[in-house]
Amino acid sequence: MTLPVAISANKLIKRYGDLVAVDGIDFEIYRGECFGFLGPNGAGKTSIMRMISCVSPVAGGELLVGGKSVTEEPRAVKSILGVVSQADSLDPDLDVFQNLLAFTRYFNLPRKLAEERIWEALDLVELRGKASVTPDQLSGGMRRRLHIARAMLHEPGILVLDEPTTGLDPQSRHMVWERLMYLKTRGITILLTTHNMEEAAYLCDRLVVMDHGRILIQGSPRDLVREHAGERVVEVRVGMDRKAGLLESLEGTGLAFEDAGDSVSVFSENGDSRLDGGLLDDYEVVRRPANLEDVFLRLTGRGLRDE
Numbered sequence: 001m002t003l004p005v006a007i008s009a010n011k012l013i014k015r016y017g018d019l020v021a022v023d024g025i026d027f028e029i030y031r032g033e034c035f036g037f038l039g040p041n042g043a044g045k046t047s048i049m050r051m052i053s054c055v056s057p058v059a060g061g062e063l064l065v066g067g068k069s070v071t072e073e074p075r076a077v078k079s080i081l082g083v084v085s086q087a088d089s090l091d092p093d094l095d096v097f098q099n100l101l102a103f104t105r106y107f108n109l110p111r112k113l114a115e116e117r118i119w120e121a122l123d124l125v126e127l128r129g130k131a132s133v134t135p136d137q138l139s140g141g142m143r144r145r146l147h148i149a150r151a152m153l154h155e156p157g158i159l160v161l162d163e164p165t166t167g168l169d170p171q172s173r174h175m176v177w178e179r180l181m182y183l184k185t186r187g188i189t190i191l192l193t194t195h196n197m198e199e200a201a202y203l204c205d206r207l208v209v210m211d212h213g214r215i216l217i218q219g220s221p222r223d224l225v226r227e228h229a230g231e232r233v234v235e236v237r238v239g240m241d242r243k244a245g246l247l248e249s250l251e252g253t254g255l256a257f258e259d260a261g262d263s264v265s266v267f268s269e270n271g272d273s274r275l276d277g278g279l280l281d282d283y284e285v286v287r288r289p290a291n292l293e294d295v296f297l298r299l300t301g302r303g304l305r306d307e
Helices: 045-052 074-079 096-107 111-124 140-151 170-185 197-203 221-229 240-251 292-300
Strands: 005-016 019-030 034-038 060-065 081-084 158-162 189-193 206-211 214-219 232-237 256-259 263-268 284-289
Touching: 005 045, 005 189, 019 045, 019 189, 019 214, 034 045, 034 197, 045 060, 045 158, 045 189, 074 081, 081 140, 096 111, 096 140, 111 140, 111 170, 140 158, 140 170, 158 170, 170 189, 170 197, 189 197, 197 292, 206 221, 206 292, 214 221, 214 292, 221 292, 240 256, 240 263, 263 292
Parallel strands: 034 189, 034 206, 081 158, 158 189
Antiparallel strands: 005 019, 005 060, 206 214, 232 263, 232 284, 256 263
C-alpha cells in the first residue's frame, strides 16, 4: 500500500556562500506521521525547516509540501503549515486570547469563526482558564502549549516544530508530547527537530539522523536502534591506565564497542556469549537496553559542536 506523501525532497540543496548546509538530500514524509530530523549543531536541520516553511530559498533540487513547490507556490504552502519556532513571539502587551485573535487576522478568518477556533485551540492545550492573562504570567510549558495552539488556528495539515520542548521541566515536556500525539491522531502531519533522544523515540514514527548536511540513516526509532546499537549496551567503567588493555581484549571478540571517555560502551544482543568467560569480571559494569542516543553518538561522534 502506497501512503500519501505530505512533504518530499529530491536532491535538496541549501548554501550560505561557500558553505553547503544541505547537500543534495532526498526524503519523503507521509501524511499523518510524525517525522523527526536529528543531528548535531550545524547538521542542516534548521536549514531544512526554514526551506519547508518558505522563509529561506532553496538553492537546488526540489522541495514539495502538500504537492506544491516551495519555490513556485510559497503562499499556498504557508497556508497549509502551522509553524512553532524556538523563538518566543508572543506579544507581552496582549492577553492570551488577544494574542490568538491577532494571529487569526493573518488568515482573514471572520471574527465569529476566529473566536470559535481560539476556544477550541485553548481547550486542546488545556489553557482555557488562562485566556485573560498575559504571556508573562504563564510558565514556560504553558507558553510552548500556547504557541502550538496558535499554530493550529487556521487548521493546518502540517505542523512544523523546531525544538518544541527545549528548557521545559519533565511534567511540561510530557504535557506537550501528549498534545502532539493527540494531534497526530487527528491526521495532522508533524515534522520536528530535537536534540532530545527520548522525545524523538516517543513521538516519531520515522526519523533521519543528519551530519554535515547529509542524511546518514533513516527509519523508525526501534529499527534504527536494533540495527545500529543492538539490544543491549554494556557500559564498562575503566581508568585510563587500563583502557588500552580492555580495548585490545574487546577487539578480539568481534563485538562492536565505542570508547566513551571514562567508559567503554559494548553493543551486543541479549545473552551474547562473547561477553562470557570473565572478560569483564574485573570492571564496574552497567547493563541496559540500547537506545536512540547510542545510535546518535555512534554515528555523529561525542565531540562538542559550535552553532
